[in-house]
Amino acid sequence: MSWQQATAGPVAVLLGGRSAEREVSLQTGATIVAALAALGCEVRQVDPAAADWLAQLQGVSFAFNALHGPGARTG
Numbered sequence: 601m602s603w604q605q606a607t608a609g610p611v612a613v614l615l616g617g618r619s620a621e622r623e624v625s626l627q628t629g630a631t632i633v634a635a636l637a638a639l640g641c642e643v644r645q646v647d648p649a650a651a652d653w654l655a656q657l658q659g660v661s662f663a664f665n666a667l668h669g670p671g672a673r674t675g
Contacts, residue, residue: 609661611636616647619669629666636664 613636615629616622629645636643646656648667657663 605661609659610642610644612644612646612657612660612663613666614646614648614663615666616649617667617669618649619667621669622649625666625668628668632664632666 613629613632615625615632617625619625633643633645644656644660646653646663650656
């Protein structure tokens with residue numbers, strides 16, 4: 601898959617989560633979101649700590665995992 605194909609639709613950035621490293625993950629995710637947006641990508645910030653996080657992944661081309669911590673827990 602080429603970069604153009606992968607970014608043809610929305611790109612999800614998984615950030616936050618419920619681990620003790622949540623704040624670091626939010627910072628990392630924000631940096632990735634800014635970089636992808638600067639490249640012209642449509643970006644969705646998806647926090648697995650949110651109840652509807654799986655629904656937010658509907659229709660994305662791919663997801664970038666910026667979760668930190670043991671297990672990068674979602675629940």
